[in-house]
Amino acid sequence: MKDKDVIKLFEANGAILDGHFRLSSGLHSRRYLQCALILQKPDIAQRLCEELAARFKKERIDFVVGPAMGGIVLAYEMARQLKARRAIFTERENDLMTLRRGFSIKPGERCVVAEDVVTTGGSIAEVIKLVEAAGGKVAGVVSLIDRSSGIDFGVKFETLARVKIEAYSRDACPLCKKGVPIVKPGSRR
Numbered sequence: 462m463k464d465k466d467v468i469k470l471f472e473a474n475g476a477i478l479d480g481h482f483r484l485s486s487g488l489h490s491r492r493y494l495q496c497a498l499i500l501q502k503p504d505i506a507q508r509l510c511e512e513l514a515a516r517f518k519k520e521r522i523d524f525v526v527g528p529a530m531g532g533i534v535l536a537y538e539m540a541r542q543l544k545a546r547r548a549i550f551t552e553r554e555n556d557l558m559t560l561r562r563g564f565s566i567k568p569g570e571r572c573v574v575a576e577d578v579v580t581t582g583g584s585i586a587e588v589i590k591l592v593e594a595a596g597g598k599v600a601g602v603v604s605l606i607d608r609s610s611g612i613d614f615g616v617k618f619e620t621l622a623r624v625k626i627e628a629y630s631r632d633a634c635p636l637c638k639k640g641v642p643i644v645k646p647g648s649r650r
């Protein structure tokens with residue numbers, strides 16, 4: 462599947478929105494990728510994750526972990542296809558990325574970190590830190606879309622499409638200057 466096929470799939474499912482958005486990274490943007498509209502469809506999620514899972518097929522993966530909300534469905538389908546034993550997710554508690562709900566990581570376990578869209582990579586970097594602090598090993602990172610301007614997590618990073626969408630800090634945002642109301646479709650408070 463090529464980048465443009467993935468983008469077409471997003472467009473066909475109304476998952477590329479135009480407007481004025483505050484991303485989970487805090488940056489502002491005129492376009493937003495609503496991956497939930499893609500991942501709500503099990504047949505599409507399965508097809509996309511097949512592609513990503515194939516890139517780890519020679520590796521032993523014990524679990525897949527994603528940051529809530531964006532990483533939850535992706536982590537689950539990736540875990541299913543990688544025949545990993547668990548799919549877990551991290552949440553923010555007092556701004557700190559953490560494992561809740563009784564989820565745990567044992568020393569020596571190998572995982573893939575999953576996130577729907579990578580923008581600044583901040584959440585992913587925090588999840589990697591959390592896994593490593595627990596003695597786990599990160600075999601790689603997967604995302605449906607990479608909209609960063611090239612990012613290095615220090616591990617293998619597999620994505621289905623690279624998309625360049627301009628993002629602005631609040632002070633530099635042309636939409637804020639015009640007074641366009643902002644929408645926050647992301648997950649981080």
Ligand SMILES: [Zn+2]
Nearest residue numbers: 489634636637
């Ligand atoms: Zn703005």
